Amino acid sequence: MTVYVFDGTMDGLLSAVFDAFLLKEEPEQLLTGGDVLPLFCERIYKVTTDAEKARRVWTGLEKQLPRAALRIISTSQLSELQELWQPLFMLVCKVFRQGKEVVSNFADPDVLTVTQIARRVAHEAHRMMQFVRFQKAKDGTYLAVISPDHNVLPLIVDHFHDRFNDQPWLIYDARRHYGYHYDGESPPIHITFENETSVPFSLADGKLSDDILSSDDHLLQDLWRTYFKAICIRERLNPRKQLNDMPRRYWKYLTEKQ
Numbered sequence: 001m002t003v004y005v006f007d008g009t010m011d012g013l014l015s016a017v018f019d020a021f022l023l024k025e026e027p028e029q030l031l032t033g034g035d036v037l038p039l040f041c042e043r044i045y046k047v048t049t050d051a052e053k054a055r056r057v058w059t060g061l062e063k064q065l066p067r068a069a070l071r072i073i074s075t076s077q078l079s080e081l082q083e084l085w086q087p088l089f090m091l092v093c094k095v096f097r098q099g100k101e102v103v104s105n106f107a108d109p110d111v112l113t114v115t116q117i118a119r120r121v122a123h124e125a126h127r128m129m130q131f132v133r134f135q136k137a138k139d140g141t142y143l144a145v146i147s148p149d150h151n152v153l154p155l156i157v158d159h160f161h162d163r164f165n166d167q168p169w170l171i172y173d174a175r176r177h178y179g180y181h182y183d184g185e186s187p188p189i190h191i192t193f194e195n196e197t198s199v200p201f202s203l204a205d206g207k208l209s210d211d212i213l214s215s216d217d218h219l220l221q222d223l224w225r226t227y228f229k230a231i232c233i234r235e236r237l238n239p240r241k242q243l244n245d246m247p248r249r250y251w252k253y254l255t256e257k258q
């Protein structure tokens with residue numbers, strides 16, 4: 001059994017595909033550095049991530065596949081799931097060996113797995129567009145904190161840039177410690193903080209400190225909570241339906257649930 005070991009990134013996976021074709025090999029397994037090696041392993045090949053190799057493989061995919069199929073591949077890798085890498089590696093290899101028709105063959109387990117994971121990521125991205133709650137800082141910047149299961153922030157930035165292009169905002173992923181900032185003019189930029197002590201809000205519940213929060217935002221939050229209670233009809237309460245539509249893991253950043 002030949003095993004390829006890579007760094008767990010998309011560039012690393014594409015580099016592994018490049019090396020497999022260059023060496024004319026068909027590795028049975030693709031693992032990341034922290035994975036346990038199989039018991040019967042004849043050869044271990046350490047993949048060196050190379051941006052140029054990754055670019056050439058992706059360019060080849062762009063020539064082979066329609067945009068919808070490319071979107072599935074790029075969306076699935078945002079899942080950050082370990083179980084994705086092996087089927088995704090096999091799928092990319094099959095595209096070059098069998099042609100673009102393979103991506104529409106859902107009887108293929110690799111195609112099915114990658115597609116299902118991409119749908120899960122896209123579904124959470126759609127939910128994040130609904131569950132983002134902004135707070136206004138004294139300088140006029142609107143802040144929102146999220147902590148999704150998958151790395152969906154790159155998928156939703158364009159939505160907020162298009163919808164709130166007349167005001168500065170910052171959306172921060174507390175789980176992955178990065179965010180996107182829009183100053184009201186230039187395109188949103190990727191940002192990180194040097195350390196957690198420099199973050200101007202609580203990572204636990206996303207709240208801005210009182211010395212940063214705008215004076216009228218307290219009132220707006222109270223009004224929103226009051227509205228949320230007012231539209232609730234007790235006789236029609238359905239906790240199971242509510243949890244299905246609004247999973248509990250998102251509650252800590254929702255104003256109406258605090």
